[in-house]
Amino acid sequence: MDRALLHELRAILGPRGLIEDRTRRVAYECDGLAFERRVPELVLLPADTAQAARCMRALHDHGVPVVPRGAGTGLTGGATPVEGGVVIGTARMRRVLELDPVDRIARVEAGLVNVELSRAAAKHGLFYAPDPSSQRACTLGGNVANNAGGPHCFRHGNTTRHVVGLVAVMHDGEVLDLSEPRVDPLGDDLVGLLVGSEGMFALVTEITVRLTPAPQRVETLLAVFDDLDAACDAVSEMIAEQLEPSALEILDKLTIEAVEASVFAAGYPPDAEAVLLIEVEGSDAEVEANSAGIARVLERRGALETRRATGDEERAKLWAGRKGAYGAMGRVAPDLYVTDVVVPRTKLRELVRRTTEICRERGLKVANVFHAGDGNLHPNVSYDRRDPDEVARVLDAGEKIMEVCIEAGGTLSGEHGIGLEKQKQMHLYFSPADLDAMERPRDVFDPARRMNPGKTLPIRACMETRTRPIAAASSDPAARRASPDAAAAQSTSDRERPR
């Protein structure tokens, strides 16, 4: 690292604002995806937008690449500095700057942890709807960058539906203030463009979000099945019947076992093959009507039992179990690979089966826990990163799963983003013309390609595909056959999603 630059950064940030020694930097070599790692040359922890802007300016002057980082809970390698450079973390920027309970708007710093916003909002009978399972750790900035979803986004929509303003620091240190909340912006919708941009357009430092009034009544149901297929069918049928639960999640047997062995044991019956966690919210009448409809479907599909959470405590427990499911899988093997694909909700049963087979064929252990209502599958594949052969099989399975889902009319990502993990598969879904189009805004935001380099878009040259070494085996780019339903669930186009 250039001495003059270091000197300048130290002056801007003070001693606790930058991490120079190698040992500590090792903690920043990857996010939740542990395949690929690289230790950043420096880690910066600015305390506010002004500091961040001065850092960005200095880094621009010295031509150093920048990788934004929230809490590093991303599952696609988005915050991993694959091409070296400097990591800018938002962990010291976590204030709630403003919360207006009347306008139902909050302005927060990008490093605020998702659950803290919900906590602040709850004091006013409001909540922040996007609730990723990682909400106890992930930051709003990371949510914005990945357009994060969560169980309750089934009803309320992913992050992009809730962000109404942003402050972002551009690649050269310019501060772009879009914080004035605008539901329908005059001119270009820059906020919409920045949401889902995976840290490649700008460093987001402040976020203005819409808060939602807490529903009059909430009911949480746990339906127990002795067959995963039947649970999937029940979901497809609820969708077909236009029933409107606010969340619709499936956990399979292996997941149930892992959760029940963990600190988040929720009381899921350990002998069930699958459970369906359903939440219904709204006015008394709505809840009654919806619940009755749902109960009928569950019965028709052979649910062994349907439990109704009796109080807030039991409800919280059922959800904590769901949200701890990923980590609980750590009991099965040292590492975990979570794919994130979206499939048409009419084909849940067949695709859940197919993805499970794909893993089994490769001798891999897979657990299914997913946002069923959204058709957003998350096969959790356990592996040991020290075993290169197993890693190769995992990557191969991941690739195959994406292929199969796209063929069936699904799409690449529901909420985790593309990052490093799915770079290569962008070809399966997008044509060269699409990819060209995606390059264009980058030319505007980041002409020198210093912002989170090496992510999302595959590097293309002479009709050949070169991607980061994460791609183990190659596969023929299949033609893109997407149904509008699944395509709509993809990151940046969430706004058009049919509800």
Next chain:
Amino acid sequence: MQLTELVDYAKSLDCVHCGLCLHTCPTYLLTGNESSSPRGRIHLMRSVAEGAAEADADFAEEMDFCLLCRHCESVCPSGVRFGRMMETTRAGLAESRQRPHVEQLARDFGFGTVLPSRAWLSMLAGLARFGQRLGLDRAAAAFLGERGAPIASMPPVPPADERRPLPRYTPAEGEVTGEVAVLEGCVMPELFGRVNRATVACLSAAGREVHCSRGATCCGSLHAHNGERALARRLTRETVEAHEALEAEVGTALPMVVNSAGCAAHLVEAHEVFAEDDPFVPRARAFAAKVIDFSRAFDGEARDRLAARLGRGPARRVAWDDPCHLCHGQGVRDEPRALIDLLPDVERVELEDSEACCGSAGVYSLARPADAAGVFAPKRDAFARSGADALVTGNPGCHLQWHAGLRAAGDDAPVLHLAELVAERLTPTPAGDAR
């Protein structure tokens, strides 16, 4: 030493790197630095074992910076046993690293000489009291600057009378409901003799015959936390043996009631300080199963008996602050609250983030006063917001930290051990009409 022995490599593999523990870690909240987070520390341990990072001074500093509060364990879905892992790493570091000479001498003296010895502890307590009376403590604190902060904020050492040892046997008041042993502790009798006496008074009022052995002083928990593994083993063993001897003398198995959450958390896992194949393990395990925190010593009949003995006392609005080694270390959360709710003239309010560490962390607040103060700051604010006029805890370290922290902020709210809060309401005779 092999790198994989320096840290607990096998346990580090339990971590799936999900990050769900980050936001509960006090040192991460203080710095925003991921290497000061549980996941970061585990990642560093693992990297050291795999040869991808060095166990250098920066590594050692991150390990020292950890409070060992084990909050990360309470939120880890993967069941990572962070406390054990950190103890192993610190033991590995203690064996391999060179500390400054003076610091090493001070450590050896404190851990090796003072804590295991009642004579040394008493003498130092006497000296400290003498110094405090002459105002020497303030002079020393001023002389030492920041390092002297803990001296300045130390509560007055009680007079010799309060520091007398517990009786070896205290009869039950009224009909006997059972027999128990209590752990007298190392620092407890010197600084918190009144808490020990309150503990015995409550148990006796509940119909328990109370025994106290003389065979052991320190249980070794501070040693285990700080990487002094050999000493930790010796002291834990002595504690187990003393209890066995007491049981032999009394002629019956005795539950071991402990009023210090830090010691109890160590003792409920007493067998784990020994190597797996150590022949002492079964004895330690049998002992560990008998250890219970004070708040859990009143079940069924004992609870009713205690309730019948409760009368009026000073009206208080109290906040219970969960000691880390009670809630995270032993999973005990409801019992202390239930006990408080039993008390006449006491209103209990919840403290926000009551499961967050107060920064005491054993000898941490002595070794790293500035960090400890940083960790305490949000606790102090939460207390102010709670509207409580007294703080109740169940661990001597937290007791000192709260006392000092509130005083430093100009708040003279009393800090009480749960046993004291109960004992101040005990009536001389059954008071059936008191409630």
